[in-house]
Amino acid sequence: MSEPSQHSAKCEVSFSVNGRTTSLQVHAMARLLDVLRHELGLTGTKEGCGEGECGSCSVLVDGVLVNSCLIPALQANGARIVTIEGLSAESGAAGLQEAFLECGAAQCGICTPGMILAAFHLLNKKPQPSVAEIREGLAGNLCRCTGYMQIVEAVAEVARSGAAR
Amino acid sequence: MNNSSIVGTSVPRLEGRDKISGQARYVDDMGLPGMLYGATVRSKIARGKIKKINFGSEINWEEFIIVRPADIPGKNCIALIDDDQPCLAEGTVNHPEEPFLLLAHPDRHLLPKAVEAVTVEYDSLPAIFTIDESETPAQVIWGADNTFKSYLIEKGNVDAVWENADYIVEGEYTTGAQEQLYIENNGMIAQFDAAKGVTVWGSLQCPYYIHKALMKLCNLPADKVRVVQMETGGAFGGKEEYPSMIAAHAALLAMKSRRPVKIIYDRMEDMTATTKRHPSRTRHRTAVSKDGKILGGEIEFTIDGGAYKTLSPVVLSRGAIHAGGAYFWPSVRIRAKAVATNMPPHGAFRGFGAPQSLFALERHMDRIAKVVGISAVEIRRRNFLKTGQTTTTEQLVREEIDLGKLLDRALDLSSYHARKEKFAAENQQNGRKKGMGIAAFLHGAGFTGSGERYLGSTVGVAGCADGTVRILVSSTEFGQGTKTVLCQIVAETLGLPFRDVAIAQPDTDEVPNSGPTVASRTVMVVGKLVQSAAVGIRETLKASGKIADSYSAEEFRAACRAHVEQHGKFQSFAKYEQPEEVVWDEEKYRGSAYAAFAWAVYVAEVTVDPVTYSVSVDDFVALQEVGKVLHPTLAKGQIIGGAVQGIGFALYEKVIWHNGRMQNGQMTNYIIPTSPDLPSIRVYFEELGNVHGAYGAKGIGELPMDGPAPAVVNAIVDAVGVPFDSVPLLPEDIFDVLGEEPARQDVVSSSRVARGAQEEQEQR
Numbered sequence A: 001m002s003e004p005s006q007h008s009a010k011c012e013v014s015f016s017v018n019g020r021t022t023s024l025q026v027h028a029m030a031r032l033l034d035v036l037r038h039e040l041g042l043t044g045t046k047e048g049c050g051e052g053e054c055g056s057c058s059v060l061v062d063g064v065l066v067n068s069c070l071i072p073a074l075q076a077n078g079a080r081i082v083t084i085e086g087l088s089a090e091s092g093a094a095g096l097q098e099a100f101l102e103c104g105a106a107q108c109g110i111c112t113p114g115m116i117l118a119a120f121h122l123l124n125k126k127p128q129p130s131v132a133e134i135r136e137g138l139a140g141n142l143c144r145c146t147g148y149m150q151i152v153e154a155v156a157e158v159a160r161s162g163a164a165r
Numbered sequence B: 001m002n003n004s005s006i007v008g009t010s011v012p013r014l015e016g017r018d019k020i021s022g023q024a025r026y027v028d029d030m031g032l033p034g035m036l037y038g039a040t041v042r043s044k045i046a047r048g049k050i051k052k053i054n055f056g057s058e059i060n061w062e063e064f065i066i067v068r069p070a071d072i073p074g075k076n077c078i079a080l081i082d083d084d085q086p087c088l089a090e091g092t093v094n095h096p097e098e099p100f101l102l103l104a105h106p107d108r109h110l111l112p113k114a115v116e117a118v119t120v121e122y123d124s125l126p127a128i129f130t131i132d133e134s135e136t137p138a139q140v141i142w143g144a145d146n147t148f149k150s151y152l153i154e155k156g157n158v159d160a161v162w163e164n165a166d167y168i169v170e171g172e173y174t175t176g177a178q179e180q181l182y183i184e185n186n187g188m189i190a191q192f193d194a195a196k197g198v199t200v201w202g203s204l205q206c207p208y209y210i211h212k213a214l215m216k217l218c219n220l221p222a223d224k225v226r227v228v229q230m231e232t233g234g235a236f237g238g239k240e241e242y243p244s245m246i247a248a249h250a251a252l253l254a255m256k257s258r259r260p261v262k263i264i265y266d267r268m269e270d271m272t273a274t275t276k277r278h279p280s281r282t283r284h285r286t287a288v289s290k291d292g293k294i295l296g297g298e299i300e301f302t303i304d305g306g307a308y309k310t311l312s313p314v315v316l317s318r319g320a321i322h323a324g325g326a327y328f329w330p331s332v333r334i335r336a337k338a339v340a341t342n343m344p345p346h347g348a349f350r351g352f353g354a355p356q357s358l359f360a361l362e363r364h365m366d367r368i369a370k371v372v373g374i375s376a377v378e379i380r381r382r383n384f385l386k387t388g389q390t391t392t393t394e395q396l397v398r399e400e401i402d403l404g405k406l407l408d409r410a411l412d413l414s415s416y417h418a419r420k421e422k423f424a425a426e427n428q429q430n431g432r433k434k435g436m437g438i439a440a441f442l443h444g445a446g447f448t449g450s451g452e453r454y455l456g457s458t459v460g461v462a463g464c465a466d467g468t469v470r471i472l473v474s475s476t477e478f479g480q481g482t483k484t485v486l487c488q489i490v491a492e493t494l495g496l497p498f499r500d501v502a503i504a505q506p507d508t509d510e511v512p513n514s515g516p517t518v519a520s521r522t523v524m525v526v527g528k529l530v531q532s533a534a535v536g537i538r539e540t541l542k543a544s545g546k547i548a549d550s551y552s553a554e555e556f557r558a559a560c561r562a563h564v565e566q567h568g569k570f571q572s573f574a575k576y577e578q579p580e581e582v583v584w585d586e587e588k589y590r591g592s593a594y595a596a597f598a599w600a601v602y603v604a605e606v607t608v609d610p611v612t613y614s615v616s617v618d619d620f621v622a623l624q625e626v627g628k629v630l631h632p633t634l635a636k637g638q639i640i641g642g643a644v645q646g647i648g649f650a651l652y653e654k655v656i657w658h659n660g661r662m663q664n665g666q667m668t669n670y671i672i673p674t675s676p677d678l679p680s681i682r683v684y685f686e687e688l689g690n691v692h693g694a695y696g697a698k699g700i701g702e703l704p705m706d707g708p709a710p711a712v713v714n715a716i717v718d719a720v721g722v723p724f725d726s727v728p729l730l731p732e733d734i735f736d737v738l739g740e741e742p743a744r745q746d747v748v749s750s751s752r753v754a755r756g757a758q759e760e761q762e763q764r
Helices: A032-039 A093-103 A112-125 A131-137 A149-161 B016-021 B108-117 B131-135 B207-218 B242-257 B267-273 B312-321 B354-372 B376-381 B403-413 B416-429 B451-455 B482-494 B522-543 B553-567 B632-651 B708-720 B731-738 B752-763
Strands: A010-017 A020-027 A058-061 A064-067 A080-082 B036-042 B048-055 B065-067 B099-105 B118-124 B147-155 B167-175 B187-193 B197-202 B225-229 B261-264 B280-288 B294-306 B332-340 B433-445 B458-463 B469-472 B501-503 B570-575 B596-608 B615-625 B681-686
Touching: A020 A032, A032 A058, A058 A112, A064 A112, A093 A112, A093 A149, A093 B016, A112 A131, A112 A149, A112 B016, A131 A149, A149 B632, B036 B108, B036 B242, B036 B267, B048 B099, B065 B242, B099 B108, B099 B118, B099 B242, B108 B118, B131 B294, B131 B332, B147 B312, B167 B354, B187 B242, B197 B207, B197 B242, B207 B225, B207 B242, B242 B261, B280 B354, B294 B312, B294 B354, B312 B332, B312 B354, B354 B376, B354 B433, B354 B708, B376 B403, B376 B433, B403 B416, B403 B433, B403 B596, B403 B615, B403 B681, B416 B433, B416 B708, B433 B708, B458 B522, B458 B553, B469 B482, B469 B522, B482 B501, B482 B522, B522 B553, B522 B570, B553 B570, B596 B708, B615 B632, B615 B708, B632 B681, B632 B708, B708 B731
Parallel strands: A010 A080, B036 B261, B197 B225, B294 B332, B469 B501, B615 B681
Antiparallel strands: A010 A020, A058 A064, A058 A080, B036 B099, B048 B118, B065 B099, B147 B332, B167 B280, B187 B197, B187 B261, B280 B294, B433 B596, B458 B469, B458 B570, B596 B615
16 A cells, blocks of 8 residues: 655645535645545545555546546546546436346445446446446456346446436 | 235345445444554564564654553453464464554554564564475474364264275365455454443444454453444455454554544455465265265365464364265265464355365266266266255255256256267367366255354344334345345235335344354344244234234334334344254264255356466356245345356465465455456256245355356366366466376376276276
């Protein structure tokens, strides 16, 4: 873990998170993940590994899926950030979340926020993905409970019904 | 009464909405005013005496709370089966990453540096790291001979079978450590108050394990220790016993600082310091008739327990009882042993010893088939346990299980025969080799033998002032669907809509001890108990004339409200009673080991790449009899998830050890299956029912972990024609054999088995 010490200098960062513009003072190398969780109380974004392997901390930054444990908050200056807490306001996201519930795609739930954001990002890029494309599209998000199948089913279900559009 | 059936339908997961919206609260999502962060200082060596602990001058230690063994108010141990594992090592360390000192500070960013600044001068002692080293003890690190526990299971007279055997087949099989790798790392928050005692909130499976451990460690009475489970992000056994250690550490820091303390492990600490699946070695020596019938056998099952006893005796027991699998052994001798090494203690992981001994057995069945000259299908069919026969512990199989039929259905679903024939032809032409592998197995549900009687689980169901009912159990949800299924059972029992039933978050101040959430026992054992407790609520309302024999949900709610108004607290409790036919002799290790077994046949289809030696699983059929399926979506999720962990155990997950320390404690280099790695796992159920489980349910959680490794490795052996007897089996392991000796194709002539078999044949 490479976390900044309290002694490093603070800088101002401002961005929009889930539709609300926020400005705050952060340590120069503070991870976006820590700023979201600790400064803004958005604890739906999870830390699984702290090194960009598991995808539990996935958020959308200007529509791009990023591991928030890997990027300094300052890098998101001026960006539009969407976390799991604000996702349902995005067009089509609610249907995707319901499909996760319906298909049994969430078990312990710890990977679920990141997985849903990854699936949402995938469906935005490619509304009608094949099963292979879904599996590939979610390859950056690890789940230890489901064996992925019911997650893939949920995404395929949304693609089929067009609920995400 | 509402007649619509809730059991057997896929109602929405109770806490599912919180999980899909980011609202579910895990321990790291919680904070308390004035909270400090705690960190653990751990041994860097495997074994030695601590001569001196130095505190580096670069840190202002005045700012830190420091806890040493001397600060422990009670006994310095993590109470479990024995009290052998210290909470903080004192004087001697026995494995890498063993905790000996605790630190806390308000700024969590300062802790890693402070941990690094604590250095130790050791007198190193020689250490041992493998089963072999432990058995030939140049170093005795535990008791008289490094043995934590041994069992002997004997059925019939196995010494008499060798003389008449047509074949004697031997094999040795090993399995490696496996990390549970729940995606939520371990974590705890503790708070201390002189009046209320210690409270901990955490990621955990077994609230009452922690309760017991904290009472002894902190020297507090039962009512001064409170354990609350937060939403738990995966566990798989990995949060059965180790959370007691973390709770203990957080509690000690909280008691010393008089402030709340949070300890959250990062991934590397979680992987290197906490428990893993026990590495194992199994030796089989089996007497077989010329038509492929098992006459008897000797099985030696040995597991590496690590440096302290912890749960190893129980893991060993389950592994030993499952070592004979789903087959009839006229006679057998099983010697099982858990040995000590200077590794971090190995612990609970889904399957709990059975995946290890069943991997060995199911590989061995294929080996026997080769020696006898019959198919992998026939060797199993001819030896399956049948109704009326007895298991290796002489437990009578009472239920009408037809394993031959189960096998036929699995073969049919996987197009086994057609594909096997096709691959045999194509493998002659193609570089890419394809193969089919079978595993047939069983898994016992609930605690072993008299375990459930000793536990004596208690559950409660409460009628509430608003007319709803609330389940009171210490059984925890960590992905399996505990809350959902227990609520289904109570709703079904009372004829209420699903939404009228709630379940308390496990909190030892509120819920009785319904036992640990382990051993595939929750739906079967605890489920049956909540059903009884719910009947108690209904009968009380009937007896007082508030509801008739038949009632609507609205009538029930009104009656419940009225009862609470008149009498106040309205609770019904049920306590486990051992069924009469479950008789177990702990001394002889004989009798009814489990109230019920689930049965399964899995079939794997694989391709082995001739260039990279990587294996892809192309198709996977998982067929099982698990009693009544109470929630099809959750049940399917358990099977797929378990099967994928099993495929990981077989093909990907390798712990690299150096002097007892895990070297690849990161998700970057300890590889678990990702979404593109896998085929569709095709899941099928047979539902025979079970008199001991709620609505006929059996345990389901661990079963799917047992079969994939042998099915996949049997398929690899089928594809390449060379035996592999160890997991994990990575491409480099396959290359080591195939790459160097491309001509070595004959299973029989390359194995130790055949030598034994040929000698036997020559003697005849």
